[in-house]
Amino acid sequence: MPSPRRNVEGRPLGAAASSSSSPGSPAHGGGGSSCSSRFEFQSLLSSRAPGADATCPRLRASESPVHRRGSFPVAGAGPSQASPPQLPEEDRMDLNPSFLGIALRCLLAIDLWLSKKLGVCAGESSSWGSMRPLMKLLEISGHGIPWLLGTLYCLSRSNSWAGREVLMNLLFALLLDLLLVALLKGLVRRRRPAHNQMDMFVTLSVDKYSFPSGHATRAALVSRFILNHLVLAIPLRVLVVLWAFILGLSRVMLGRHNVTDVAFGFFLGYLQYSIVDYCWLSPQNAPVLFVLWNQQ
Numbered sequence: 001m002p003s004p005r006r007n008v009e010g011r012p013l014g015a016a017a018s019s020s021s022s023p024g025s026p027a028h029g030g031g032g033s034s035c036s037s038r039f040e041f042q043s044l045l046s047s048r049a050p051g052a053d054a055t056c057p058r059l060r061a062s063e064s065p066v067h068r069r070g071s072f073p074v075a076g077a078g079p080s081q082a083s084p085p086q087l088p089e090e091d092r093m094d095l096n097p098s099f100l101g102i103a104l105r106c107l108l109a110i111d112l113w114l115s116k117k118l119g120v121c122a123g124e125s126s127s128w129g130s131m132r133p134l135m136k137l138l139e140i141s142g143h144g145i146p147w148l149l150g151t152l153y154c155l156s157r158s159n160s161w162a163g164r165e166v167l168m169n170l171l172f173a174l175l176l177d178l179l180l181v182a183l184l185k186g187l188v189r190r191r192r193p194a195h196n197q198m199d200m201f202v203t204l205s206v207d208k209y210s211f212p213s214g215h216a217t218r219a220a221l222v223s224r225f226i227l228n229h230l231v232l233a234i235p236l237r238v239l240v241v242l243w244a245f246i247l248g249l250s251r252v253m254l255g256r257h258n259v260t261d262v263a264f265g266f267f268l269g270y271l272q273y274s275i276v277d278y279c280w281l282s283p284q285n286a287p288v289l290f291v292l293w294n295q296q
C-alpha cells in the first residue's frame with residue numbers, strides 16, 4: 001500500500017489532512033497555540049509577502065510546497081524515502097526575520113525604557129520633581145518665541161550691514177526650523193511619552209507630537225550658528241555647547257520626549273545649519289530683502 005504523501009514536516013497531505021487542518025489542528029503546526037505563537041512571532045519579526053493570509057500562511061494547502069513549481073519531491077515519497085526537505089525560496093524568506101525590523105524594535109524598546117528612567121522631573125511628585133522649575137526655565141531658553149522676538153528686536157536695532165546680514169540669516173534659520181519640525185511632527189505623529197504633563201508655554205497644534213524635539217533642533221542649529229558667526233572666548237563657546245546639550249537632556253527629564261526624539265532633533269538641527277550656510281542670504285544674492293528691511 002503506497003504511503004500517504006507528506007508535507008515538509010512529514011505530516012500527511014491531501015483531503016484527509018486538509019479536512020482536518022482547521023486552525024489548532026496538528027496539520028497547522030502541532031496545535032493551535034503553537035500555530036498562533038508562530039504567527040505572532042512571524043508577524044513580529046518578518047515582513048511577509050504582499051497578499052499573504054493572516055492564518056498560518058505557510059501551511060495552507062494551496063500554498064504548500066507540493067503546489068509550487070516542483071520544489072518538493074512528491075509521488076510515493078514516504079518519510080523514509082524523502083530526501084531532506086528543501087524549503088522553497090518564499091518559505092525561507094517567510095521564516096527569515098528582518099534584521100532591520102528586529103534592530104528597530106530593540107532600539108524602540110530601549111528608547112522607551114531609557115526615556116522613562118530619565119524622566120525624573122516629569123511631575124512634581126517624581127524623584128527629581130523639585131528640579132522641574134529649573135527645567136522649565138531651560139525650556140523657555142530654547143523656545144521658538146523668545147528666539148524669534150529676540151532676533152527681530154536685534155535686527156531692528158542693528159546699524160551695521162554685517163550685523164544685519166547675520167541676523168537676517170538667523171531669522172531665516174529659525175523659520176526654516178519651525179517649518180521642518182512642524183512638517184516632520186505632522187508626518188510622523190509620534191505621541192509624547194505617557195508620563196508627560198502637557199503644560200508647555202505657547203505651543204502649535206503639531207506640538208502634541210514629539211518627534212523630533214523642536215527644542216533639540218533649535219539648540220543644535222542656534223549653537224552651531226553662534227559658534228560660526230560670533231567671536232566668543234573659549235569659556236563662552238563651551239557654555240553654548242553645554243546649554244544645547246543640557247537643553248536636550250532636560251526634554252527627556254521633563255518627560256516631554258523620548259531619547260530618540262532629542263537625538264534626531266540634534267541631528268536635524270545640525271543639518272539645518274548646513275542648509276542655512278549653503279543658502280546664506282547676503283545683499284548680493286537677496287538684495288530685495290535687505291533693501292526692504294532698510295526702508296523700515
Ligand SMILES: CC(C)=CCC/C(C)=C/COP(=O)(O)O
Nearest residue numbers: 144145202203204207213214215
Ligand atoms: C509657537 C512657536 C513659535 C514655537 C513653538 C515652539 C515649541 C513649543 C516647540 C516644541 O518643542 P518640543 O518639540 O521640544 O517640545
